[in-house]
Amino acid sequence: METIKKITKARAGLVLSAPFFASISLHLKLKEDLECPTAYTDSVVLGYNPKFVDKLSNAELKGVICHEVLHIAMLHPFRRNSRDHLRWNIACDYAINPIVKEAGFSLPEGALLEDRYKGLEAEVIFNLLPKQFATSINLIGEVRDYKQDKSDKKSNTLKQQEKNWKITLTGAAQIAKAQGKLPAGLDRMIQEILQPKFPGVRSYPDSSLRMPKMTIHGLFQTKGICILVCIFLRSILQHLEL
Numbered sequence: 001m002e003t004i005k006k007i008t009k010a011r012a013g014l015v016l017s018a019p020f021f022a023s024i025s026l027h028l029k030l031k032e033d034l035e036c037p038t039a040y041t042d043s044v045v046l047g048y049n050p051k052f053v054d055k056l057s058n059a060e061l062k063g064v065i066c067h068e069v070l071h072i073a074m075l076h077p078f079r080r081n082s083r084d085h086l087r088w089n090i091a092c093d094y095a096i097n098p099i100v101k102e103a104g105f106s107l108p109e110g111a112l113l114e115d116r117y118k119g120l121e122a123e124v125i126f127n128l129l130p131k132q133f134a135t136s137i138n139l140i141g142e143v144r145d146y147k148q149d150k151s152d153k154k155s156n157t158l159k160q161q162e163k164n165w166k167i168t169l170t171g172a173a174q175i176a177k178a179q180g181k182l183p184a185g186l187d188r189m190i191q192e193i194l195q196p197k198f199p200g201v202r203s204y205p206d207s208s209l210r211m212p213k214m215t216i217h218g219l220f221q222t223k224g225i226c227i228l229v230c231i232f233l234r235s236i237l238q239h240l241e242l
């Protein structure tokens, strides 16, 4: 089967069973790209290498599409800042692959999954990862930064693109939820992304650079001290910014 037909069929197969994933994926333009080893998204296209897609089963392909959708649902194309691209991708994959599995989808062999990172945000995982990786590490679906096309007057700025996606994600989540087809865990994570309780944490490019003796991995885990920790972090960050 022609690769693009295989992807179209997989996306269509998500419509009834997983409307949130289906509707988000339908916003992405399919783009064949032989230079990409697997697949990627930048919030505009869903790029794919036919050689990678052709080897996948239909179930795995659905899983890869959901993986890329989750990169967008978690706003990963807008959140990297100055972080290392590979390390950021690894962190993002550890953040979203458990959600793909919990939603009942398959992932290709080698997909990054570790229980210790489950439930953590990409920024937090990023700070827990080693700084160096083997370049051969297996990313089943890359996330790339959104880049405005300056030659196209209709092309959105990064802020506008992020804002538009938040509106689209909110609508898609509401529709899927009304149908009873938005997994509870995913619903909670999307709400946290769209209406973060601690928005300041994400706005700093790499907290480990600014706070060499501090880690923030406990911030979202111990709710009782969250507010105090947040106030403490903000006061330090404000001080460092002066």
Ligand SMILES: [Zn+2]
Pocket: 067, 071, 089, 092, 093, 139, 140, 141, 142, 143
């Ligand atoms: Zn990925």
